[in-house]
Amino acid sequence: MSRSPRLLTAVAAAALLLAVPAHAQDVPSATVTTPTTGAGVEVGVPLLITGSSFSATPEAVTTELTFDGGATWVAAETVRVLAGWRADWRHTYTPQVAGDLAIAARAVTGAGAGAAGPAVTVHVGGTTTPQPVNCAVRCEFTSPYAPEVDDPDAQPVEVGVRVRLDRPGVILGASLLRGAYRGPITLRMWSDDGVLLAEREWDHPGRMAEIDFPAPVPVEAGRDYVVSYYTPQGGYASSENHFTGTVVHAPFTAPHDGTHGAGVYHYGTGGGFPTDAWHDSTYWVQPEFRG
Structure with a gap:
């Protein structure tokens, strides 16, 4: 994956922190990295959803996503496993109806599924709401x-x-x-x-x-x-x-x-x-x- 020298430094620091969890997690968890909440996306156009899932111990962890508040779940594709307890994943989803769409993920291990993580909400067929990102330098x-x-x-x-x-x-x-x-x-x-x-x-x-x-x-x-x-x-x-x-x-x-x-x-x-x-x-x- 592409990395500038600046980005390499940041990634190396993050990887070091992730390699040894600061505290043990009692249940598996998952986070959505993209899309950013508040984004405006188009009806009928694919949207790439990515993130990471974590387990409390070094065991296989997979990921499921929900687009209807947890009524149904679909499996995401695992693209990389780190140290056995972290899995990076992706899923391509095409929204078909205009309106707000809440996307949430949960991690799944042999012990079962964890709770859904915080939902990311995008506006299908609507406008983007810029999020407070600090780009004063770059x-x-x-x-x-x-x-x-x-x-x-x-x-x-x-x-x-x-x-x-x-x-x-x-x-x-x-x-x-x-x-x-x-x-x-x-x-x-x-x-x-x-x-x-x-x-x-x-x-x-x-x-x-x-x-x-x-x-x-x-x-x-x-x-x-x-x-x-x-x-x-x-x-x-x-x-x-x-x-x-x-x-x-x-x-x-x-x-x-x-x-x-x-x-x-x-x-x-x-x-x-x-x-x-x-x-x-x-x-x-x-x-x-x-x-």
Whole structure:
């Protein structure tokens, strides 16, 4: 999974805390990470729900979700197990009726199901209610966990992600996870209609890249933007079947258009505005916002 140096430090600290629970839990528990509560989502468009579940002891833990206040439950897909007592999970759900939708999760072990965790409420067919997220310095868009691969594709290509902000501010740049190609690349930002708004060339052999544009780029709330990078010899990192639904992690939304996820690409020497999609892939481009 993509990690900037700043994000790596935060994740390492969090992992250390999670590796040894501060206190034992009497029952299994589950939390919903995305979507952020208060988000506005569309009727008939897939929504990606992610989170983590925990058990009191190192034993298998799975997760169930409810969309009707606990009357029925559906199983989520476990994507990673840590230390036997934590499971990261995901589930793609397509809301069909406008109105408020409460999403809650519960963890399940051999001893049975735990209580439902706090519900996250989204507004289907409604507007987003921006949550109090502190982005005075910068907030980074973080995708849910997925195992990444170094794509063997060696063609010149531009790869990126389509994002939307729930508040005005500026895009500072992006952090990237690179693949096997470690030569010069160009980070770019585009409007929703393909106007190039900013770019910066970057040349460093590291796998992780954190690149700021020459100047912050103003963004409007509710409008789509694309942040991408051009690699002249392919060699990028990717994960297929990742953006299977809209991802909402305030202040960012990575929108699903009903057919394709937010990951985009464009082949050609010199790159260009990326609009093509492949198997709901992510290319581990993580825009950074201030506002």
